[in-house]
Amino acid sequence: MRLHGPLDCAFEDEASANLSLLPKESVDLAIGVMEVEGAGHIHQLDLIFSNEEFTDDKLCDGCMGLISTPFYNCTQCCFFLHCRCAQLPKKKRHQLHQHQLTLVSQVPYIGGLFSCDACGRLNCGFTYRCDTCTFDLDLRCCSISETLQHEGHQHSLFLSVNSAVNSSRRCHVCNCTYHKKPGIFVCISCDFSLGLEYATLPLVARHRYDDHLLKLTYIVEDRCEEYYCLICEEERDPKHWFYYCAECDFPVHPQCVLGKYSYVKFGRTFTSNYVHQHPLTFVPKTESSPLCDACGKTFDGMAVECTQCKFSVHFDNRCAKKIMKKAPSK
Known part of the structure; x- marks a missing residue:
């Protein structure tokens, strides 16, 4: 699934209006500050104005939205960052929380994965965070207007x-x-x-079951006796919003299109000596994938994988404790 969000203008309100004149050094400095305080990116980033050399969908490591120009790219690893996300203020107050929030590029959780306290979605991008309350707002929720x-x-x-x-x-x-x-x-x-x-739902999204963009739709125009989602094949409430392709007559639940892991970047590798001695990677899994090596059950969309130990497990404490071992002390 790939999505296009409705909140790009909100991000741009936070950033400088003249992005094309932004020098690379200023963003290198911003990322350097994040590196010291929040485990940001450590390599030099190149400013990209054209998507021509990137033929497949790439996600911004800040907002986890589909990448669009202008953006920064690391040639040494799969790191992408919108210019507007690089220019967000380091500190911010928001009506959703009583304390000042700080922009961090990675939360202090395993794999940098967190659940936004406003929308509840899993995310591994940047967050506005209150360490006192362990409160996190992803960039989409923090950038939306009051x-x-x-x-x-x-x-x-x-x-x-x-x-x-x-x-x-x-x-x-x-x-x-x-x-x-x-x-x-x-x-x-x-x-x-x-x-x-x-x-904060994207106005349009993609799904592998349809070749066209699916449009967020609010009113059922036909008067059928029964309404179904063509992905899960379960009933839909005609009063609830849904995604729809008019050309294919393809109506689907929002949760079936977006899934649980729309804002998790698969392929991201992380290390944690308190979890496992080798690098671990978020990977996509389906019900037809090999079973979890810890519990023997099917996956629901995501797994954590160690290529050196050749195992894949659910990203939860029960499975992790069964197979992931703490690194030996030095």
């Missing part, structure tokens, strides 16, 4: 952080409650409310 004009609703939406009020509301897209969310978008003209996990 006032939102969304094509899925006719009125302006406003970010509400009143937990007492929010807990009594239900999302009009999925009907879930918000009692554990730091904020939601509400409409003061009507009773409409929207969680950040839906407010």
Whole structure:
């Protein structure tokens, strides 16, 4: 799956307007600061203005969105960074959290993988973080405006952080409650409310089952008696948002298109002496892949792999403890 997000303009508001004149040295300096404070990138980065030499989809290591020019690339490894992500402010205050947040390029968790406290999505990109509260906002959620004009609703939406009020509301897209969310978008003209996990959905996405872009769709135009997702083949609620290809008449659940790991960069290698003595890699797995070497069960989309020990396991504590050994002390 590859996606195109609706929040590019929000990122650009954070960055300099004249990206084409940005010298390489200024971004090298910014990455150097991240290296000292948050395990950023250590190699020289080249400024790229054309996508011609990159024929397949690449993800930005900052926002985990599809890469677009201008961006920085490391020729020594598979590292890509939008210029706008390189220029984000180091410190930021956001309505979703009471403390000042700090931009870090990698959280202090295994593999740099974290769950955004606003939208709940797994992410291994940059985050705005509060170490005091172990609170993380991915770049998409942290860059969204407090006032939102969304094509899925006719009125302006406003970010509400009143937990007492929010807990009594239900999302009009999925009907879930918000009692554990730091904020939601509400409409003061009507009773409409929207969680950040839906407010930050990409307007278009791709899936291997369809050759065309799938458009985020809000209203069912036909009047069928039954509505199904053509990926999981289960029923859809016609009141809920969905992705759709009109040319192929291909309607699907958002979660079936995006999956659990849209913002995890497969192929990323990491080391942790507290987990395993060799480098480990996030790799994609399906139900038809060889079974987990720890529990013997199928995978749900992602595994952690050691090529030297030739094993693949689920990325959870139970499987990790069974097969991953702490590195020997020096």
